[in-house]
Amino acid sequence: MSFTLATWNINSVRLREGLVARLMTQEAPDVLCLQECKSPVDKIPLEQFQALGYHHMVARGQKGYNGVAIFSKMPIEEVAAEDFVSLGHARHIAGRLDNGVTVHNFYVPAGGDKxxxxxxxxxxxxxxYLTEMRDYFGANAPEKSILVGDLNIAPREDDVWDHKKLLKVVSHTPVEVEHLADVQGAGDWVDVTRADIPHGNLYSWWSYRAPDWESADKGRRLDHVWATPDIANSAHSSRVIRAVRGWEQPSDHAPVFATFDL
Structure with a gap:
């Protein structure tokens, strides 16, 4: 079977319910992973999403901050929700689809300014947080799994608009890149997006501080889709739906897609 998955930091699912529904209608991913939902689970606006075919959800939420959710057209069963570093934050949810694929959805802490x-x-x-992610996957070797989310790190030189200028800016510092590589190595994860799009600048986030975000194009690739080696070769059609960043009252992130043929 083939299914398409998307990940998107929505920056308030209640405020941007209409944008989520628009993406569901126009792009129709089978699985949509959201981060920074900023809502208790019981306040997530499900009615419109269910009417669009997303009858299944696993989520962790909290009022006004953080929050992760996986909406699916296919049945999905919650299998994990880790509170790394015991922060008490809703930053991770994992669900197993009825095709046997486990999806981990993460919202890694941004890390402040310095x-x-x-x-x-x-x-x-x-x-x-990243160290505990590394240890978690090192102790629980993932199989037939996908890891997505706002990982808040742009690891490659061409994942940022200016590598040299951002080397001392949170999200692209060498120590963060090293920690993210350790997480990736612990699960033997394959960066599906870059396997599909190996060359060239690629971004998924543009700051609200830049009113001319599109022409300035000072972006970073903070949102990722990874897969375990046993299914990574089945992935294709990776893309960032950049136009979504230009929708009315948008999130500062654009959704990232990949399709898997299993």
Whole structure:
């Protein structure tokens, strides 16, 4: 069977319910993973999504902050929801689809403004979060799995608009890139997006601070789709739906898609 998966930091699922429904209507992914839902689970607006065929959901939420959800046209069963670093944040949910694929949806901490854990507690929390992700997948070797989400790190030089200028900016510092590589290595994860699109600048986030975001194009690839080697070769048609960043009252992220033939 073939199915299409998308990941999108929505920056409030209740505020942007209409945008979620628009993406569901226009692009119709079989599985849609959202981050930064900023809603308790019981307040997520399900009625419109269910009317569009998304009858199944697993989620973790909290009022006003964080929050992750997986909406699916296929049955999905919750299999994990880890609170790495014991932050009490809703940053991870995992569900197993009825085709046997496990989907991990992550919202990794952004890490604050200063890339120094001695003066910025949030940066330390981010690095510790990634370390615990590494240890989790090292101890629980994933199979037939997909990992998606806003990982808040742009690892490659061509994942940012200016590599040299951003080397000391949170999301592209060498220590963050190293920590993310450790997570990837622990699960033997394949970066599906870059396997499909190996060359050239590729972004999924553009700051709200830039009113001319499209022409300036000072973006970063913070949103990722990874897969375990046993299914990674089945992935294709990876893409960032950049136009979504230009919708009315948008999230500052654009959704990232991939299709899997299993």
């Amino acid at each position: 890339p120094n854990r001695e003066v910025n507690e949030k940066f330390g929390q981010k690095l510790d």
